Amino acid sequence: MFDWFKKKKPAEPGPVPASGADTAAPASGDGPAAAPADAAATPVPVAAAPLAPEPSAAPPSSPASDTPAPLPAQEGGWWGRLRQSRFAAGLRGLFSANPKLDDALLDEIETVLLGADVGVTATTQLVEDLRTRMRAREFADAEALRRHLRGALLALLTPVAKPLIVDPARAPFVILTVGVNGVGKTTTIGKLAHRYLGQGLKLALAAGDTFRAAAVEQLRVWGERNGVSVVAQGQDADPAAVIFDALQSARARGLDLLIADTAGRLHTQQGLMAELAKIGRVLAKLDASAPHEVLMVIDGTTGQNAVNQVRQFLAAAKVSGLVVTKLDGSAKGGVVFALAREFGLPIRFVGLGEKLDDLREFDPEAFVDALLPARLGADAPAA
Ligand SMILES: Nc1nc2c(ncn2[C@@H]2O[C@H](COP(=O)(O)OP(=O)(O)OP(=O)(O)O)[C@@H](O)[C@H]2O)c(=O)[nH]1
Numbered sequence: 001m002f003d004w005f006k007k008k009k010p011a012e013p014g015p016v017p018a019s020g021a022d023t024a025a026p027a028s029g030d031g032p033a034a035a036p037a038d039a040a041a042t043p044v045p046v047a048a049a050p051l052a053p054e055p056s057a058a059p060p061s062s063p064a065s066d067t068p069a070p071l072p073a074q075e076g077g078w079w080g081r082l083r084q085s086r087f088a089a090g091l092r093g094l095f096s097a098n099p100k101l102d103d104a105l106l107d108e109i110e111t112v113l114l115g116a117d118v119g120v121t122a123t124t125q126l127v128e129d130l131r132t133r134m135r136a137r138e139f140a141d142a143e144a145l146r147r148h149l150r151g152a153l154l155a156l157l158t159p160v161a162k163p164l165i166v167d168p169a170r171a172p173f174v175i176l177t178v179g180v181n182g183v184g185k186t187t188t189i190g191k192l193a194h195r196y197l198g199q200g201l202k203l204a205l206a207a208g209d210t211f212r213a214a215a216v217e218q219l220r221v222w223g224e225r226n227g228v229s230v231v232a233q234g235q236d237a238d239p240a241a242v243i244f245d246a247l248q249s250a251r252a253r254g255l256d257l258l259i260a261d262t263a264g265r266l267h268t269q270q271g272l273m274a275e276l277a278k279i280g281r282v283l284a285k286l287d288a289s290a291p292h293e294v295l296m297v298i299d300g301t302t303g304q305n306a307v308n309q310v311r312q313f314l315a316a317a318k319v320s321g322l323v324v325t326k327l328d329g330s331a332k333g334g335v336v337f338a339l340a341r342e343f344g345l346p347i348r349f350v351g352l353g354e355k356l357d358d359l360r361e362f363d364p365e366a367f368v369d370a371l372l373p374a375r376l377g378a379d380a381p382a383a
Pocket residue numbers: 179180181182183184185186187188209215262263264265325326327328350351352353354358
């Protein structure tokens with residue numbers, strides 16, 4: 001099972017070009033109808049290659065069938081980071097000590113799930129299902145219960161494991177990132193650029209966060225790291241105009257992908273929320289199907305709060321996919337289950353660190369296997 005996971009892991013991209021980052025000249029700020037202001041942007045210094053759609057998710061194993069996975073040889077990487085979270089430690093701790101099959105075990109499972117912000121509804125459903133089956137003597141032992149729990153957790157996540165396909169027929173494909181302040185939008189853009197460059201796509205970034213002085217500069221740094229151009233107009237420019245110009249430029253340059261940053265915002269900031277809708281309207285003047293993906297970024301450490309955030313953003317923007325960041329070490333990673341249950345929105349990626357390659361396509365099987373031990377008593381909880 002772990003071998004399968006390793007196979008599925010996307011190939012690490014090749015070296016990032018050392019130079020070539022450039023920034024478009026500041027535009028006049030005439031608004032979206034203005035002529036493209038970023039003609040100064042130079043071509044992205046990556047080898048031209050055919051668009052490579054992402055691999056589709058492998059079919060999950062059925063909840064019923066569960067063969068104990070061999071333990072991974074080493075704890076490094078994505079797998080290891082999830083396993084070391086407090087959420088994983090809680091579940092693994094329960095099953096590592098050969099627990100008795102009794103109500104106390106169910107209570108402990110419930111406590112761990114609630115503590116990890118799986119949410120009251122999902123937790124109650126999971127635990128009551130286990131209780132019913134336990135009373136009906138469906139489980140011969142705690143190992144049988146563990147297997148069933150694994151299947152039930154997987155069944156919650158499998159429907160939302162839909163990878164983001166950057167459709168070459170819709171180039172330049174536009175990804176608009178949205179979310180509240182500090183969740184990791186800009187960092188995720190840097191990671192996405194790295195990922196798609198590695199797949200041979202030609203891309204640019206749009207500095208649609210004109211709210212904070214440092215935001216454009218932060219995106220430029222990610223542009224430089226990746227060797228891709230950043231279309232910007234500076235602070236206080238109209239974000240819709242910036243992204244519109246960026247799309248015009250991306251078209252003129254024959255790019256495959258444009259990834260746009262936006263300012264962090266709260267649902268109570270109505271002006272800022274309305275701005276998201278405006279960006280969509282303005283882009284549609286150039287391409288009726290843009291933005292092709294509204295990627296909402298969520299901080300995995302905020303727990304149930306994230307559920308409220310998605311609800312608010314869904315009302316204001318056509319959110320089409322989620323990225324859950326900061327799952328490295330988060331005690332609240334259970335929110336992934338709550339989000340899956342509540343919205344059924346595709347979870348495209350998870351963020352597991354601050355570096356360029358710390359973004360992974362969401363893989364429910366690897367996720368669940370990082371939380372539960374491969375079998376009873378298989379391993380001790382992570383420290
Ligand atoms: N540990 C960890 N930190 C992350 C991850 N993603 C982002 N961060 C950190 O979270 C902080 C905020 O990231 P940003 O990318 O600036 O967040 P943002 O959503 O763009 O913030 P605003 O533009 O202010 O709304 C930074 O310190 C990042 O390094 C992740 O997956 N894991």
